[in-house]
Amino acid sequence: xxxxxxxxxxxxxxxxxxxxxxxxxxxxxxxxxVKYDYKLNELVNIIHPxxxxxxxxxxxxxxLETKTFVLKPVKGVMPxxxxxxxxxxxxxxxxxxxxxxxxxxxxxxxLDSYQITVKKVRNGIVSNYLLNEVKENMEFTIHGPxxxxxxxxxxxxxxxxxxVGGSGxxxxxxxxxxxxxxxxxxxxxxIYGENEEKELIFKxxxxxxxxxxxxxxxxxxxxxxxxxxxxTGLISKEMISKYEVGKYSYFVCGPIHFYHHLNEIFxxxxxxxxxxxxxxxxxxxxxxxxxxxxxxxxxxDEEITIPCYEDEALSQAMEEANIDAPRRCLxxxxxxxxxxxxxxxxxxxxxxxxxxxxxxxxxxxxxxYPLSDVTIKLAK
Amino acid sequence: MNYDAIVIGAGNGGLIASLTLQKKGKKVLLLESHNxxxxxxxxxxxxxxxxEASLHELCGFSNVLQEGEVYKLFKNLDLLDxxxxxxxxxxxxxxxxxxxxxxxxxxxxxxxxxxxEEYVPNSKESMTSFFQLxxxxxxxxxxxNDCHGKVDVNVLKExxxxxxxxxxxxxxKVLESLKMPKKAxxxxxxxxxxxxxxxxxxxxxxxASMIYSYVxxxxxxxxxxxxxxxxxIYEEFLKSNGEAKLLTTVNKIIVEDNEVKGxxxxxxxxxxxxxxxxxxxPNLVYGKLIEKxxxxxxxxxxxxxxxxGARGICVYLGLNKSPEELGLKNYSYFIYHTLDSKKEFERxxxxxxxxxxxxxxxNAVPNASPKGTTILYLTGLLFSDIFSNxxxxxxxxxxxxxxxxxxxxxxxxxxxxxxSDAIEEIEVATPLTFARYTNHPDGxxxxxxxxxxxxxxxxxMNKDAEEYIKGLYFAxxxxxxxxxxxxxxxSGEMVALEALDKEGGK
Numbered sequence: 106x107x108x109x110x111x112x113x114x115x116x117x118x119x120x121x122x123x124x125x126x127x128x129x130x131x132x133x134x135x136x137x138x139v140k141y142d143y144k145l146n147e148l149v150n151i152i153h154p155x156x157x158x159x160x161x162x163x164x165x166x167x168x169l170e171t172k173t174f175v176l177k178p179v180k181g182v183m184p185x186x187x188x189x190x191x192x193x194x195x196x197x198x199x200x201x202x203x204x205x206x207x208x209x210x211x212x213x214x215x216l217d218s219y220q221i222t223v224k225k226v227r228n229g230i231v232s233n234y235l236l237n238e239v240k241e242n243m244e245f246t247i248h249g250p251x252x253x254x255x256x257x258x259x260x261x262x263x264x265x266x267x268x269v270g271g272s273g274x275x276x277x278x279x280x281x282x283x284x285x286x287x288x289x290x291x292x293x294x295x296i297y298g299e300n301e302e303k304e305l306i307f308k309x310x311x312x313x314x315x316x317x318x319x320x321x322x323x324x325x326x327x328x329x330x331x332x333x334x335x336x337t338g339l340i341s342k343e344m345i346s347k348y349e350v351g352k353y354s355y356f357v358c359g360p361i362h363f364y365h366h367l368n369e370i371f372x373x374x375x376x377x378x379x380x381x382x383x384x385x386x387x388x389x390x391x392x393x394x395x396x397x398x399x400x401x402x403x404x405x406d407e408e409i410t411i412p413c414y415e416d417e418a419l420s421q422a423m424e425e426a427n428i429d430a431p432r433r434c435l436x437x438x439x440x441x442x443x444x445x446x447x448x449x450x451x452x453x454x455x456x457x458x459x460x461x462x463x464x465x466x467x468x469x470x471x472x473x474y475p476l477s478d479v480t481i482k483l484a485k
Numbered sequence: 486m487n488y489d490a491i492v493i494g495a496g497n498g499g500l501i502a503s504l505t506l507q508k509k510g511k512k513v514l515l516l517e518s519h520n521x522x523x524x525x526x527x528x529x530x531x532x533x534x535x536x537e538a539s540l541h542e543l544c545g546f547s548n549v550l551q552e553g554e555v556y557k558l559f560k561n562l563d564l565l566d567x568x569x570x571x572x573x574x575x576x577x578x579x580x581x582x583x584x585x586x587x588x589x590x591x592x593x594x595x596x597x598x599x600x601x602e603e604y605v606p607n608s609k610e611s612m613t614s615f616f617q618l619x620x621x622x623x624x625x626x627x628x629x630n631d632c633h634g635k636v637d638v639n640v641l642k643e644x645x646x647x648x649x650x651x652x653x654x655x656x657x658k659v660l661e662s663l664k665m666p667k668k669a670x671x672x673x674x675x676x677x678x679x680x681x682x683x684x685x686x687x688x689x690x691x692x693a694s695m696i697y698s699y700v701x702x703x704x705x706x707x708x709x710x711x712x713x714x715x716x717x718i719y720e721e722f723l724k725s726n727g728e729a730k731l732l733t734t735v736n737k738i739i740v741e742d743n744e745v746k747g748x749x750x751x752x753x754x755x756x757x758x759x760x761x762x763x764x765x766x767p768n769l770v771y772g773k774l775i776e777k778x779x780x781x782x783x784x785x786x787x788x789x790x791x792x793x794g795a796r797g798i799c800v801y802l803g804l805n806k807s808p809e810e811l812g813l814k815n816y817s818y819f820i821y822h823t824l825d826s827k828k829e830f831e832r833x834x835x836x837x838x839x840x841x842x843x844x845x846x847x848n849a850v851p852n853a854s855p856k857g858t859t860i861l862y863l864t865g866l867l868f869s870d871i872f873s874n875x876x877x878x879x880x881x882x883x884x885x886x887x888x889x890x891x892x893x894x895x896x897x898x899x900x901x902x903x904x905s906d907a908i909e910e911i912e913v914a915t916p917l918t919f920a921r922y923t924n925h926p927d928g929x930x931x932x933x934x935x936x937x938x939x940x941x942x943x944x945x946m947n948k949d950a951e952e953y954i955k956g957l958y959f960a961x962x963x964x965x966x967x968x969x970x971x972x973x974x975x976s977g978e979m980v981a982l983e984a985l986d987k988e989g990g991k
Binding site for chain 2 (some may be wrong): 106107108109119120123124126127128129130131132134135136137138139140141143144145146148149151152153184185187237253257258260377378381405431440441443446456457458459460461462464465484485
């Protein structure tokens, strides 16, 4: 076969000219410095800033054990966020950097500040510091917003049943406020479980929203208090089955044992996965097997050996030892702390580890507990 | 700290360049700003789904036939036993929305020609010539590759006559000259979106080498998503004593007397090397990483002359039904308003253009997601900066939802399926997402537009002349092999060997 294109003969010159033509175009192009000022790349920094310096502009006492901190940016406004997302707060204390994630409880409409609502955690170094020592006008660095515990109108039902355990109310509060501010559009029914009435957070505002906004309703369930006004006990199958399966998306937010409790109920009710979203947090576990192992941490620059206990996540041990390891969500979901297990046995949660990463023993140290001496390698 | 070579960015090009150099005994430092490698050649998890971030189908890697240029590359780098690959048994399923036409094309040259004859009578002769031409082009490219810039024009003239003829023409022009019926030309050009340029602009040689690889060798995919490929290369690099720092961004490339000296990273450290391979855009390198007065005039001119290529949009869907239950039979669905690529290219300058490629990964890898579920991803391209003109901080979330909604509706209409009711997980990547993860200008995913003098051959022919700063090389989609997995892998190898060559020759 000999190809002919139009009337053109084989033209060696034309082939060679491919390069010459390119050269010509370059030579006739303008010589100004190359600009790297793309609008979209600048928007990245506005929507996803690497960090935000904030000042505590106000502290609101919610109840005996809970305070809301109003965080104002030192410069400009806060990035837009989806109700249900969280931020990571850097806390410097005793020469340590503690990082903790907190759901934003304020409305996405208000970008002058974010609010985070913190409840006292038994033995919680950071929560105790925030509740007892932090004063107005103190400055902090935050990261985020992050997280996928948000409403999506394409995926979720128009009716959402929020199942809340304790301080899990904070992202749900943001969702309720977003509905009331007409940023989100769906019907939200909240079942809010707490030990006692006095521990409920945002009760006044929730009641107000429920009475004035027909898209929002709220029910309280108290586990440790007899009440003639509220339901008592744990959130039960009977309470949930009032809401028809397939018509509701369930947004579960609370401590991990609360999530396990509800999962049993969902199983009994045959709720498909599609309808269940969750945002869990771990409570500091206390008085577990306090068996000591050593954790060797390899970074690019050094190797550090520190103690680590069986009831303590590797991330936590590194935090105690002041090793600046990546950490973010602290519940094994976001993947930011991804590290390689070099040796040793661990108990871990692999739900959010990529299949290929499992081939090479990658783990999330924030949900990994040592069962022997352990060596890990950090991302840098 | 001193290294033989520093590689900026652990995308496909950067990974292969690092491993190639390390295996050749060089001391390499690989720097990556994320906490994992691969760039967009990775995966991410939502609920019980692990989503492929970007790979549709690998070209040049046949698992069954054990050939192809990427296959050879992986073999040379001792990677073959570290990746599990699956050949895909179809090339494409293309749907024209406006004309209500659908064509499903098989793999295998014979099958492909016969199927085309079924769809377009009297196309057989021209299709046969087309594939003959493809074969010659493949051989010619192999020759060019093997002679490392020392091309003997007489050899080209005698052995690769047809290659020489079509080298300077577009896909459309050559297909016309083969007297291929219009409909066959349109169907054959379905893959044009993969190269991000219409059939009237894309180099025939480039397109032919790609489609020939798909048809002859099968498209291929890795069982554990593209992250498996990236991790295999990365771990082999570490095993070969390569050094890598993740979560480390390069803030500056040090240039003195028109020679590269090293880099300064975000943690304030300086690393020295005589070779720096940038798996990032030249726009970033010349516009931000190198001091303005150290950027040669020609480098500025070249960068200013180029046009940014396709921006990407991707809607990732985790569905709670199996492909059979959903009625999704094919692996890839190319959905266009019409099969006229020039028209569609223009249409895709608008944000709402309805054109997309849908991939049902489970139809190649059944256990890509839990039993009874399906992963479907819908990818759209934009050939303008329209997204950045429309998006702002206040409308961004709404814009994402609107884009996803439209993609889903159009896909449902085109395939006559119901996807909406099965959505368990959804994630949307916009040009902003890609800009965030790659730092590419305006969030482009295909590097520069493959057009006229910025097509494959002119880039390859002038590559030596365009090394404006001694020791500074580019890998990845912005570099000389253009976009796509196989091309970016090859760009990494090419540039690593070149750097070694130059170093040896000094």
